[in-house]
Amino acid sequence: MRKFLVVLDDSKECLNAMRFAAMRAKKTNGGVEVLSIIPPDEFNHWIGVGDIMREEARERIHAHFEVFAKWMRDRQGVDPELVIREGEAVTEILAQINDDPEVGVLVLGAGTEKKGPGPLVTQLSRSSGTLPVPVTIVPGDLSKEKLEAIT
Numbered sequence: 001m002r003k004f005l006v007v008l009d010d011s012k013e014c015l016n017a018m019r020f021a022a023m024r025a026k027k028t029n030g031g032v033e034v035l036s037i038i039p040p041d042e043f044n045h046w047i048g049v050g051d052i053m054r055e056e057a058r059e060r061i062h063a064h065f066e067v068f069a070k071w072m073r074d075r076q077g078v079d080p081e082l083v084i085r086e087g088e089a090v091t092e093i094l095a096q097i098n099d100d101p102e103v104g105v106l107v108l109g110a111g112t113e114k115k116g117p118g119p120l121v122t123q124l125s126r127s128s129g130t131l132p133v134p135v136t137i138v139p140g141d142l143s144k145e146k147l148e149a150i151t
Contacts, residue, residue: 002104008036013109013140021107022076023151032080036061
């Protein structure tokens with residue numbers, strides 16, 4: 001089964017990327033793998049405090065994931081899986097693609113603000129010619145109706 005890998009973060013554009021991945025998975029009988037990355041600098045504290053913060057970050061990720069997962073199951077009939085990694089975002093995205101041979105497409109949401117499409121889109125587009133899978137960049141300001149029409 002081909003999986004659409006989509007990154008779960010706190011950005012607004014993440015929503016459209018999630019929607020696109022789920023809609024495409026439904027129409028192609030694929031799956032959705034949701035990747036959330038905990039940055040390493042989030043835990044530069046004493047060991048005990050860092051462990052507590054890491055666990056709290058995981059709990060937030062699971063709660064955030066469940067909102068998207070419920071929508072995917074109820075509306076699209078797709079049961080996503082969650083993967084949590086710790087490290088630098090681009091490094092961990094590439095590692096996940098390499099670790100899971102079923103990942104066939106990376107789906108990223110592009111920001112709509114003047115400062116650019118977002119750090120992941122910018123960094124990954126620089127090396128897009130050598131990535132092991134195609135990248136789909138979903139504009140952050142597409143309406144639900146437009147997403148449905150293009151998927």
